[in-house]
Amino acid sequence: MPLLEGRGLCVDYGRVRALGGVDIEVEEGQVIGLLGPNGSGKTTLLNVLGGLLCPTEGMVRFDGGLVTGKPPWVFGRLGIGRTFQIPRPFAGMTALDSVLVGVTFSKRRTLFRAADRRREGERLLATVGLADKAGARSSELSLGQMKRLELAVALSARPRLLLLDELASGLSPQGRGEVLRFYGRLRDRGIAIVAVEHSVGTLARVADRLILLNGGVIAAEGPPSAVLASPRVAQAYLGDGDE
Amino acid sequence: MSASPAGLVAATALLALLPAAGLPPYYLHLLASAFLLATLASAWSLLAWGGQISFGQAAFFGVGAYAAALASIHGVVSWAALVLGATAGAAAGALVSAAALRLSGAPLALATFAFAEIGRGIAINWERLTGGGAGIVGIPALPGPASSPRAVAYYLALLLLTVTLSIFVWMARSRLGLALAAVRDDAERASLLGVNPAAWKLCAFALSGGLSGAAGGLYAHMVRVVAPDLVFSAWYSLAPLIMATLGGPRTALGPAAAAVGLYLASELVLQPLVPTLHQVGYALALIAAVLFLPGGLGGLVGRRRSAAS
Numbered sequence: 001m002p003l004l005e006g007r008g009l010c011v012d013y014g015r016v017r018a019l020g021g022v023d024i025e026v027e028e029g030q031v032i033g034l035l036g037p038n039g040s041g042k043t044t045l046l047n048v049l050g051g052l053l054c055p056t057e058g059m060v061r062f063d064g065g066l067v068t069g070k071p072p073w074v075f076g077r078l079g080i081g082r083t084f085q086i087p088r089p090f091a092g093m094t095a096l097d098s099v100l101v102g103v104t105f106s107k108r109r110t111l112f113r114a115a116d117r118r119r120e121g122e123r124l125l126a127t128v129g130l131a132d133k134a135g136a137r138s139s140e141l142s143l144g145q146m147k148r149l150e151l152a153v154a155l156s157a158r159p160r161l162l163l164l165d166e167l168a169s170g171l172s173p174q175g176r177g178e179v180l181r182f183y184g185r186l187r188d189r190g191i192a193i194v195a196v197e198h199s200v201g202t203l204a205r206v207a208d209r210l211i212l213l214n215g216g217v218i219a220a221e222g223p224p225s226a227v228l229a230s231p232r233v234a235q236a237y238l239g240d241g242d243e
Numbered sequence: 244m245s246a247s248p249a250g251l252v253a254a255t256a257l258l259a260l261l262p263a264a265g266l267p268p269y270y271l272h273l274l275a276s277a278f279l280l281a282t283l284a285s286a287w288s289l290l291a292w293g294g295q296i297s298f299g300q301a302a303f304f305g306v307g308a309y310a311a312a313l314a315s316i317h318g319v320v321s322w323a324a325l326v327l328g329a330t331a332g333a334a335a336g337a338l339v340s341a342a343a344l345r346l347s348g349a350p351l352a353l354a355t356f357a358f359a360e361i362g363r364g365i366a367i368n369w370e371r372l373t374g375g376g377a378g379i380v381g382i383p384a385l386p387g388p389a390s391s392p393r394a395v396a397y398y399l400a401l402l403l404l405t406v407t408l409s410i411f412v413w414m415a416r417s418r419l420g421l422a423l424a425a426v427r428d429d430a431e432r433a434s435l436l437g438v439n440p441a442a443w444k445l446c447a448f449a450l451s452g453g454l455s456g457a458a459g460g461l462y463a464h465m466v467r468v469v470a471p472d473l474v475f476s477a478w479y480s481l482a483p484l485i486m487a488t489l490g491g492p493r494t495a496l497g498p499a500a501a502a503v504g505l506y507l508a509s510e511l512v513l514q515p516l517v518p519t520l521h522q523v524g525y526a527l528a529l530i531a532a533v534l535f536l537p538g539g540l541g542g543l544v545g546r547r548r549s550a551a552s
Contacts, residue, residue, distance in 0.1 A: 052431065073434040082435050090428035101425045102436035104418055157436045 001064055003028045003192050004049060004080075004161055009058035011044050011216075018044040019055070020216040024194075026161060031183070031193045033207030033224070035200055037237050041216040042196045043085065046163045049194060050082045051075030062161070077107040081159030085166040085196075087146040089138035095149055096134040099124045102156025109158055121156070128152045128182070144175045151182060162186065164195040168202050180205060204228055212236055251412070255405045262394040271393040275465060277506045278400035279458045280482055281499035284490065285407045286454040287483035289414060291492040293447045294347065294427030299355030300455050300483045302339065302362045305475035307332035307456025308463040309366060312379045315464065321385050325399075325460045332456015333449045335362075340448035344441055347430070356480065363475035378470025385464050396465045403461060404499060407454050411495045414450075423447055485525050489532040490539050497541025501528075 002025040011019040047053035051072040128148040168179040183206040210227040212220040214236040311328030343354040387395035422443040425433035490501030513521035
């Protein structure tokens with residue numbers, strides 16, 4: 001049984017069909033890369049899988065249970081984590097308090113003592129290299145640090161599945177290298193990942209499977225080498241040449 | 244303006260000595276009224292901690308006042324009537340939160356204002372229960388020594404304020420405070436981490452409503468009369484908002500200190516000077532706070548402290 005299963009997912013924004021019947025399966029510990037040009041429906045698919053958007057049609061199952069239409073906090077408690085392309089830190093809170101939200105409220109954790117939760121929060125910040133920024137607010141962090149905090153916040157709820165939206169975008173080559181290492185560590189911990197990255201190269205290096213979205217439907221999917229060799233990739237990004 | 248538990252206990256002990264020190268009854272009543280307003284301002288700040296702005300604290304104050312008054316005139320002992328007032332206020336808070344579940348920001352503020360007006364409307368029109376526009380008179384006095392009837396109300400108002408401030412200090416460090424702060428900053432993000440925003444917002448409303456209701460119940464027993472235009476007055480919605488905004492809603496002591504300071508300044512200084520215009524002081528304080536004091540006086544003190552350290 002797959003950890004996450006989406007069937008026939010459609011999303012309409014008014015008259016615009018953003019997703020036109022997408023099927024997706026994610027196995028435990030598997031890394032899936034989503035690629036496609038701007039407007040192809042990648043973020044919309046992440047929003048549906050993460051519970052932020054109820055699909056117009058179709059259904060989502062997580063760990064065998066139907067979760068379509070459930071409120072976002074149910075998705076969070078079940079163990080679906082999420083990062084955003086533009087980091088969304090808790091602006092009025094310190095980095096430590098930000099990670100304490102997931103540490104405290106995730107049903108997948110049982111840290112009853114405040115001191116234990118604090119220690120776990122500090123450990124999470126250290127994991128992403130922000131040990132010395134525990135007391136900093138988001139306005140005091142660089143973009144790279146905010147992206148790392150974004151990841152720590154998503155990890156704070158101890159997810160079984162992470163939906164990562166362009167974690168590497170906007171970063172320096174060094175920052176992108178760090179993100180690649182994070183992907184490796186998350187994979188080692190057995191966390192399943194659905195990742196959107198602008199850089200096809202980054203995705204190909206970390207993903208077990210790639211899914212190419214174009215116009216809200218799956219244009220190609222399979223192992224990275226097979227998908228990247230497909231003429232549909234060039235077609236999706238460059239157009240089909242008939243126009 | 245953070246508050247340590249030891250500081251709170253010391254300040255309370257000092258204030259508790261005032262009646263014994265021979266402060267005249269008029270000033271005891273004035274201070275008790277100031278403590279009730281301080282309670283309302285702190286209760287308002289409990290909501291603001293979670294990003295919920297209320298224009299309708301009078302709803303909870305009024306419901307608490309009527310519940311306690313009705314219980315008292317039907318023979319319930321005063322302390323139980325006060326508990327009933329707090330319970331009714333908490334229930335009203337929970338009800339408002341449940342009804343306004345999907346609202347936030349300005350629409351929520353307007354909805355709370357509407358609830359206060361609905362409360363006033365019910366108090367006017369349900370004559371058999373509430374006595375209509377004339378209200379309920381003859382509420383029994385609080386038990387206590389006949390020689391100092393004001394002292395009992397003073398002690399109870401001080402106790403209620405101390406409880407409210409203690410709850411605020413506890414809340415700011417608790418799971419409730421963390422959940423509300425996360426919901427205030429980004430409710431969607433918080434929910435993805437397992438926080439159920441509606442449940443925590445309802446908790447905040449019930450807590451704020453309960454404390455405001457307790458203040459209403461005590462007020463009813465202090466003045467021994469309740470009427471729609473008295474306890475559901477917009478004053479009890481606006482005063483906490485102004486006082487907390489000036490004091491700094493994210494600080495424990497700021498709203499209460501601003502409430503006591505503003506009220507005493509208005510009653511003791513402005514009232515004798517400009518009797519017809521003394522409430523202008525509140526308007527000027529609000530304008531000044533909005534223009535020059537983001538975070539209020541408490542926020543200013545906090546920034547000074549962190550700059551000095």
